[in-house]
Amino acid sequence: MCKCAPEEVIHCNRAGLRALPGEIAASTVSLNLSNNYLRILTTNTFRNLTFLHSLWLDGNNLTFLSPGTFHALSKLRELDLSRNSRLTYLHANTFRGLLNLISLDLSHCNIFEIHPLLFSHLPSLERLNLASNNMRYVPQAFSNLSSLTRLSLESNHIEAIGRDSLKDLESLYDLNLRKNRIWIIQNGAFTRLLRLGVLNLGHNFIADLPNQLFNGLIQLKTMHLEANRITDVDCTFRLLLNLRNLYLNNNQISSISDSAFSYLNKLHFLHLSKNNLSSLPLRLFVELPKLKHVFLSHNPWKCDCKMLWFLRWTAMFRGALEGLDCAFPSHHNTTALGGPQPGDPMDCTAPPELESKDTCGAAGISMAPGPLAPTSKVFLLAAICHTWYSARRWDSSAALL
Structure with missing residues (x-):
């Protein structure tokens, strides 16, 4: 036979x-x-x-x-x-x-x-x-x-990654730990994986990202952390100098440090969809010259004065921005047409100085963009409408991800 x-x-x-x-x-x-x-x-x-x-x-x-x-x-x-x-x-x-x-x-x-x-x-x-x-x-x-x-x-059914669990795998390029029950990762667990290019920790129970967690991953190109329980992003990724793709979607992220992505000069794909983000810090995308794809759908965005800088940034961004679903007061609330309300982007003439949440120290502080020139309400309203229309247009494609 x-x-x-x-x-x-x-x-x-x-x-x-x-x-x-x-x-x-x-x-x-x-x-x-x-x-x-x-x-x-x-x-x-x-x-x-x-x-x-x-x-x-x-x-x-x-x-x-x-x-x-x-x-x-x-x-x-x-x-x-x-x-x-x-x-x-x-x-x-x-x-x-x-x-x-x-x-x-x-x-x-x-x-x-x-x-x-x-x-x-x-x-x-x-x-x-x-x-x-x-x-x-x-x-x-x-x-x-x-x-x-x-x-x-x-x-x-793995729950923990110890400091010495992977210490002998110095030639490893691709490590897949997806769909386990990991909630503990000791600092130093990846220190010796100097050749690692792909790390998949998606679909686990990870809630905290200590700043030294990924030390040693100097060649890492793709990081999967989607579908975990992450709430805050601080300085965890700052030493991943060769990182190109970062998946943080389907978490519970509500806060991102303004220099969380500093020194990621090669990052070109960032997935932040399905989190609890209402705004983004002023300096977040300033030092990402290679950024080409940003996914932001299914977040409770609050487009007030804190996000005015983002409107200006999108006008200069040459990549694909998908899924920014903003609820502008002046667009949905007809009573606001008589005049700008507190917090309404139409009432902003310059971006506010946002309180920094960065705890990386002086070495991690990135330069903020210069202050925006006073913007007329007519021009700003046009920018808002353009951004809202673009977000709606992309939202259907982002939902497929």
Whole structure:
């Protein structure tokens, strides 16, 4: 029931197998055993397949892998064990012999604990997928994975990231911790991840962002913190000099420090939709020369004098600004047409000096733009209408994000 390709590739996908076929050529390079009924693999199962480069065992009923099951597969580069829901525990010597393995997929199993020495036989491993298991803490099994560049722990039950949890992963580029229960991250947890380019902490329970939390991430390009419980943003991101994409949407942010994004000279994508923001501090976007996309929809914006500076900034901004839904008093309240009311933008002639919430110290203070010249009410009303119209036009597209 298996199909053989001319280049020593055998496909036994969905073949109803309960054991390995007896006559598989020793020269086989790629073997697909996905979606069958295999339960137990022993040390003899693959002993003659010494030329294997790729082995797929995903979607079976594996319950136990004998220590040394793969010991003869020294040339194996890719191993997929995902979607074996009965696989709960792996012996320390399970992967002994896989000296050239590059990719290992253990996702969608029921692994709740990993032996500290499980990966000690995998010096060449670059990609490790442990997503959708039952782990409640970061395994202490990463100490020998000096070549690892991609690690996924998505959709587990992890609650804390300790100071030493990731300390040995100095080659890591992509770390996915999305959809866990993380609410504690010790300072120094990411200090040694000097090559990390993508960090996904979205859909967790993170509420606080200490100022030193992301120290060491000097090469980080993309940060996901969406769908957490963050209420304030202070100086947490100021040392992420290579950051390009920042996702802070779907939080509870009501306050942002005026130099929260200082020194982020390469930031070009900022997502702040679905928060509790009513206004933005005066200096927030001043030092973001590469900013191209800003998403602000579904916030309770209050467009009074505190946001007058924002009208001026949008006139100079050359990127895409989406989702600013303002409720201007003079637009919705017909009684205001007789004259400007307190707080009405039409009554502002210059931006107010906003109280700084920055606690970064003198080194973090960014220069504020010069005072705006007195603006006629006619010109300001036109700017307000233009901004309101643009926000309405973009709001439908922003809702799709």
